[in-house]
Amino acid sequence: MKRVVIIGASGHGKVIADTIQKSxxxxxxxLDDDPNLDDEFCGMPVLGKVTDWKKYTNEAFxxxxxxxxxxxxxxxxxxxxxxxxIHPSAQISGIDVExxxxxxxxxxxxxxxxxxxxxxxxINTSAVxxxxxxxxxxxxxxxxxxxxxxxxxxxxxxxxxxxxxSNNISICDNCxxxxxxxxxxxxxxxxxxxxxxxxxxx
Numbered sequence: 001m002k003r004v005v006i007i008g009a010s011g012h013g014k015v016i017a018d019t020i021q022k023s024x025x026x027x028x029x030x031l032d033d034d035p036n037l038d039d040e041f042c043g044m045p046v047l048g049k050v051t052d053w054k055k056y057t058n059e060a061f062x063x064x065x066x067x068x069x070x071x072x073x074x075x076x077x078x079x080x081x082x083x084x085x086i087h088p089s090a091q092i093s094g095i096d097v098e099x100x101x102x103x104x105x106x107x108x109x110x111x112x113x114x115x116x117x118x119x120x121x122x123i124n125t126s127a128v129x130x131x132x133x134x135x136x137x138x139x140x141x142x143x144x145x146x147x148x149x150x151x152x153x154x155x156x157x158x159x160x161x162x163x164x165x166s167n168n169i170s171i172c173d174n175c176x177x178x179x180x181x182x183x184x185x186x187x188x189x190x191x192x193x194x195x196x197x198x199x200x201x202x
Contacts, residue, residue, distance in 0.1 A: 003028045004083045005056050007074055008064035009041040015125075016064045016104055017042065019087045028059055053078050062102060063120060068138040068156035071120050075102060075138075082120070090123075093131075100137070118155075136173070163198075 002025040006013050009032040017027045029045035031053060037046050053061060060083035063071050075082070082102035086092065090105045093113040100119035105111065108126045115129050118137035123129060128146045135141065136155040144162045147153070151165050154173035159165065165183040172187055178194035187193060191200045 001025055002083060003059045004085075005047065005053065005059050005061050006030045006064050007050055007053070007061060007078075008032055009034065009037055009046055010064060012066055012122075013064035014042050015106060016062055016085055017044065019085045019104065019106065020062070020083070022088050023086065025083075028056065050074060050077075053080065056080070062104065064104075066122070066140060068140065068158065072138050072156065075120050106143075130167075142179075 004020050004025055005028050006016055009030040013030060020027050027044055029047040030041050031047055031050050033049050039046055057080055060081045061078055062083040062085055063074050065071050084099055084101055085104040087105060087107040089107045090109045092111045095113040097111055098116045100117060102120040103117055105123040106125040109123045110128045112131045114132035117135045120138050121135055122140040124141060124143045126144050127141045129135060129141060130147055130149045132150045133147055134152040136153060138156045139153050140158045142159055142161040145159045147165045148167035150168045152170040154171055156173055157171055157175040159177045160179040162179055163177045163181045169183055170186045172190060174190040175187055176192040177183060177198060181194050181198040182196040183198045193200050
């Protein structure tokens with residue numbers, strides 16, 4: 001059994017805590033910089049601020065923060081082991097799948113054969129990551145998103161809730177794909193894309 005410290009006492013942190021517990025591991029508590037937090041969050045202790053990670057070098061850490069810039073910064077500040085949280089109901093292919101450290105795969109998500117997922121990625125509830133996808137570090141694949149086969153998503157991009165990405169599509173780094181958008185062409189310029197088909201907005 002691993003003991004895990006969650007960075008970020010938030011709704012996302014609650015979901016990760018549930019995933020850890022259902023995987024048979026122990027949530028030691030949360031670290032968060034919000035001065036208004038109580039001593040407990042969802043029935044578990046708030047252990048201190050993020051910089052207090054140094055007190056827990058024998059534990060593993062997982063970052064429960066949606067913002068990819070913050071997730072990246074904290075991942076470089078902490079020198080300990082990162083925990084990969086995979087909900088027992090997630091369907092992970094046993095054929096040529098890689099999932100990086102610190103990544104979280106939520107309930108009922110699907111990760112199919114040949115998918116390579118980087119570090120500190122969020123594959124949220126009921127998302128579908130089809131065969132031969134390349135999901136780079138700090139990406140967030142939101143609730144109910146569907147990525148068809150051979151999709152590449154660049155570092156720190158965020159695919160919004162319910163969005164769909166057609167097969168053989170490449171999305172560059174630092175993109176925000178809006179809720180319900182449908183991506184049918186390669187995206188080569190960072191920015192925010194919405195609509196059907198998805199188009200860049202200023």
